[in-house]
Amino acid sequence: MLRRSLRLGGTLVGILFAVSLITFLLMNLAPGDAALAILGETATAESIATLRQRLGLDVPLLQRYLNWLGGVLTGDLGESFRANEPVLDAIVGRFPVTLQLLLGAQVVALALALPIGIYTAYRPRSLADKTALGVALAFVSTPPFLIGIILIYVFALQLGVLPATGYVPLGEDLVGNFLTMVLPIATLGLFEFPIYMRLLRSDMIQTLQQNFILLARAIGLPPWRILITHALRPSSLSLITVVGINMGRLIGGAVIVEVLFGLPGVGQLLVDGIYQREYLVVQGVVLFVGVFFVLINTLVDLLYSMLDPRVRVDSIRH
Amino acid sequence: MTVSVTKPPAHLAPIAARQWFGPLVYIPAAWLVVAIAATVFAGLLPLPDPFKQALLRTLQPPSAAHWLGTDSLGRDVFSRSIVGLRVSLIVGIGSVAFGLALGGALGLVSGYFRGLIDLWISAVMTVVLSFPPLVLAIAIMSYAQPSLVLVIVVLGILFVPAFARIARANTLSLVEREFVLAARAIGMRDGFILLREILPNLVAPLAAYSMLMVAVAIIGEAALSFLGLSVPPPQPTLGGMIAAERANLLDAPWSVFGPAGFLFLTILSLNIVGDQVQRRLDGREAAI
Numbered sequence: 149m150l151r152r153s154l155r156l157g158g159t160l161v162g163i164l165f166a167v168s169l170i171t172f173l174l175m176n177l178a179p180g181d182a183a184l185a186i187l188g189e190t191a192t193a194e195s196i197a198t199l200r201q202r203l204g205l206d207v208p209l210l211q212r213y214l215n216w217l218g219g220v221l222t223g224d225l226g227e228s229f230r231a232n233e234p235v236l237d238a239i240v241g242r243f244p245v246t247l248q249l250l251l252g253a254q255v256v257a258l259a260l261a262l263p264i265g266i267y268t269a270y271r272p273r274s275l276a277d278k279t280a281l282g283v284a285l286a287f288v289s290t291p292p293f294l295i296g297i298i299l300i301y302v303f304a305l306q307l308g309v310l311p312a313t314g315y316v317p318l319g320e321d322l323v324g325n326f327l328t329m330v331l332p333i334a335t336l337g338l339f340e341f342p343i344y345m346r347l348l349r350s351d352m353i354q355t356l357q358q359n360f361i362l363l364a365r366a367i368g369l370p371p372w373r374i375l376i377t378h379a380l381r382p383s384s385l386s387l388i389t390v391v392g393i394n395m396g397r398l399i400g401g402a403v404i405v406e407v408l409f410g411l412p413g414v415g416q417l418l419v420d421g422i423y424q425r426e427y428l429v430v431q432g433v434v435l436f437v438g439v440f441f442v443l444i445n446t447l448v449d450l451l452y453s454m455l456d457p458r459v460r461v462d463s464i465r466h
Numbered sequence: 467m468t469v470s471v472t473k474p475p476a477h478l479a480p481i482a483a484r485q486w487f488g489p490l491v492y493i494p495a496a497w498l499v500v501a502i503a504a505t506v507f508a509g510l511l512p513l514p515d516p517f518k519q520a521l522l523r524t525l526q527p528p529s530a531a532h533w534l535g536t537d538s539l540g541r542d543v544f545s546r547s548i549v550g551l552r553v554s555l556i557v558g559i560g561s562v563a564f565g566l567a568l569g570g571a572l573g574l575v576s577g578y579f580r581g582l583i584d585l586w587i588s589a590v591m592t593v594v595l596s597f598p599p600l601v602l603a604i605a606i607m608s609y610a611q612p613s614l615v616l617v618i619v620v621l622g623i624l625f626v627p628a629f630a631r632i633a634r635a636n637t638l639s640l641v642e643r644e645f646v647l648a649a650r651a652i653g654m655r656d657g658f659i660l661l662r663e664i665l666p667n668l669v670a671p672l673a674a675y676s677m678l679m680v681a682v683a684i685i686g687e688a689a690l691s692f693l694g695l696s697v698p699p700p701q702p703t704l705g706g707m708i709a710a711e712r713a714n715l716l717d718a719p720w721s722v723f724g725p726a727g728f729l730f731l732t733i734l735s736l737n738i739v740g741d742q743v744q745r746r747l748d749g750r751e752a753a754i
Contacts, residue, residue, distance in 0.1 A: 166593040174605055289681065289734035291688045293705070294726050297712065305716045400600025404689050418601070419693060422608035434605045438597045 160446055167438040168220060172213050175431045225432035230424060235432035239414060243436075246413035248318065249332055249402050254391065256337025257344055264341075265348030266375050269383075272353060284342030292401040296335040296408045303331060313410035332409045336401050340394065347390055352383040385455060392448025396441050491742055494735030501732055505552035514542035516549045516702060525718040534724035537711055543724040550704040551728050553614070553697055558684040558736075560618040562676050565625025570672050572626065573633025578641060578660055584634075591627040599624045600689060607695040614697050621686050625679055629672060636671050640664050674747035677740030681733045688729055704729045 187195060200206050207215070219225065225235035268277040287295070304312035310331055316324035355361065356379055364374045403415030410416075414433055421429035504511065514532065520540030528535045534543035576587045594602075606620045640646060641664070649659050690696040691705030699706065704725040711721035 163592060163596055166589075167596050170593060170597070171605075175609060285737060286734065289737050290730055291685045291692075291705070291733075293689065293692050293708070294730065297708065297715065297722060297726070301715055301719065396598035397600075399598040400604075400689070403600065403604065404692065407693065418604065422604070422695070427609075430605065430608055434597070434601060437601050441598050442596050 156446070156449075160442070163442050164439060167442060168217055168435060169213070171431055171435045171438060172216055174434070175427055176209060176212065220435065225435070226428040228421075228426050228429050230426060235429050238417060238429065239432060239436050242412055242414050242417050244318070245315065245411050246399075246402055246406070246415060248329060249336060249405065249411065249413060250395070250398055252329060252333035253336030253340060253398060253402075256333055257340035258391070260337065260341040261344035261348055265345045266352060266380065268345075269349045269352035269356060270371065270375055272349075280345065284345055287338055287342045290339075291404075292335060292339040293404045293408050295338050296331065296405055299331050299335055300408075315409075315411050328409075328411075332405045332411060335405050335408075336398060339401050340398060343390065343394065344387060348383060348387050351386055352379055355379045355383040381455075385452065388455065389448060389452055392445055392451075395444045399437055399441065491738060494738040497731055497735045498739060501551060501728075501735075502555060504548050505555055508545070508548050508552060511545075511548075513545040513548070516542060516545040517700060518542075525714055525721065527718070528720055535718060535720040537707070537718075537721045538714055543707075543721055546702040546707060547704065547725045547728045550702040550707055550725055551732065553691075553701065553703045554684045554687055554729065554732065556614065557617050557621060557687040557696075558680040561621035561683045561686075562625060562679045564618060564622030565679070566629050566672055566676055568622070569626040569629025569631075570633045570668060573630035573635075574637050574660060574664065574668065576630065577634040577637025578656070578664065580638075587630070591630055594623065595627050600686065603686065603690060604693065604695060607690060612695055612698050617687060617690065617696050621683050621690075624686070625683070628675070628679070632671055632675065633668050636668055637664055640667055670747045674744045677736060677743045681736035681740060684729070684733055684736070 187199060197206075205212070216226075223236055225239070227234055228238060231238070264280050268274075268280050271277055290298075300312045303310045311328055312331075315328050318325045352375075361374060361379060364378050369378075399415075402413065403418060405411070406413040406415040407419050414437065418430060418433040418437075420426075421433060518541060520536065522540070523536055524538050524540045526532055526536040526540075532542050532544065534547065537543055537546070572587050572591075576584045597605075603620050603624060607616065610616055646659060646663055649663050654663075687696055687703070688705035688708075691703035692709045694706065694709065696703050696705065707725040708722055708729075711718070715722050
């Protein structure tokens with residue numbers, strides 16, 4: 149166990165280091181002068197030189213990386229150029245919005261996928277199964293911003309029951325927050341649920357063919373009990389991995405959804421940073437998101453080995 | 467009368483898309499053929515000029531002259547959608563081809579030589595996979611000047627790990643087979659074995675997923691162009707058209723749902739037909 153933890157820790161540090169390097173190189177190997185790009189063609193040589201110094205662009209690449217990494221490790225991602233706000237503060241301040249969106253979307257996706265996936269595995273080829281697969285296919289084929297636009301069109305513009313854009317913080321007004329977050333969370337959840345549903349369905353169909361299910365049926369257990377208490381757990385292993393891996397897909401979707409609904413989250417910060425040429429903000433957000441994603445995946449790996457005894461036994465033997 | 471609880475039958479095979487859709491699979495295939503033909507020969511079709519503005523005829527509803535109405539600058543939505551779809555298809559096919567070529571080559575080398583090369587290649591893949599794909603694409607696009615080629619390359623890079631994994635896994639098992647051993651025994655060199663013996667056997671497993679990947683790539687391009695990070699204007703893109711006309715959603719829904727329909731039908735068709743291709747070539751159940 150200790151050896152395994154050490155190995156896992158070593159890999160994790162290696163990957164995080166690589167993530168920081170890639171993030172840095174992305175910005176610093178890009179063609180063109182960042183200072184010139186920020187100030188525009190009309191800037192004087194003097195102001196460009198000052199800005200280059202302020203951005204730390206006047207030292208060699210390796211030293212620049214080490215300076216930046218040193219800052220990152222001590223929680224200093226630099227300052228945003230226009231807002232004069234530390235980049236880390238800007239990210240941390242907006243992260244709760246994104247986190248609420250991501251977690252909400254996962255809950256919605258699983259709340260739809262679990263019952264539908266279980267039922268369609270229990271009654272494959274039924275009308276309900278075919279309908280569910282058709283709906284899933286339609287959602288898989290719709291880009292997230294399009295799902296959002298359709299929801300806005302129906303619920304905000306036609307029915308007028310929910311706001312199309314805007315955000316109320318969770319701490320300020322619980323109902324207001326709920327109303328502004330319903331459509332964004334639904335958008336992302338609907339984008340995600342077909343993948344979970346189809347995966348659970350096909351795994352569950354395989355589980356239901358196994359002998360212990362036959363035994364449970366022979367004993368005379370009711371179907372719902374067989375499905376929920378006996379078949380679900382062994383069928384949900386790959387689902388758990390995919391829920392973790394898909395965090396990356398979901399973060400990408402969250403960027404789009406935040407822009408579409410005007411939510412002040414990390415994705416919005418990233419896109420604003422790009423439009424305003426705030427390179428340090430962009431660099432900070434990309435690093436933050438990369439690290440967050442790596443940590444989530446490591447956590448999922450750990451959870452997976454806790455849930456699946458076979459993986460656990462294997463790791464003891466080796 | 468009591469209704470007995472019907473129990474799940476003993477052998478439940480997953481439903482094949484063919485059984486579900488039956489002959490209906492020809493409809494999406496036909497859409498793809500028509501879409502590709504229309505985008506290739508867009509210039510020859512008797513359609514209104516997609517770039518011509520008419521500021522007195524903005525946001526007109528669909529009519530005989532403008533099948534999907536006009537946008538906020540009075541341009542024809544239908545012909546703009548076709549030109550936009552061309553970008554989607556070029557990026558979709560181009561980026562998957564890029565990912566397939568590079569990922570396939572890396573996986574082939576990785577699985578054949580193993581050892582240190584394998585370790586390095588898989589380390590690089592791990593790092594690429596350490597970023598949420600769309601965020602990585604957004605980051606790269608934001609630092610460089612957006613262009614068609616860049617969009618293809620950036621989205622293509624995101625497909626490299628998936629294709630590399632398929633190629634590597636297949637190569638690992640192919641290397642153990644007798645015909646490779648025989649090739650070695652008669653003194654064939656590594657490069658020859660890779661190209662003549664192993665590569666032909668990788669075509670089917672790699673091609674199996676490529677059509678489904680094209681659908682994913684088109685969604686990716688749509689997301690980038692929605693954020694204004696794909697091919698720059700005046701070139702119309704479906705995502706860009708939707709983003710630009712979003713404000714007119716209530717007054718002129720056709721200006722948004724026109725390009726959205728093109729996008730949806732194309733991705734849906736690719737998914738349905740791609741699913742068939744994948745089953746025929748790979749035989750295993752798609753994990754989406």
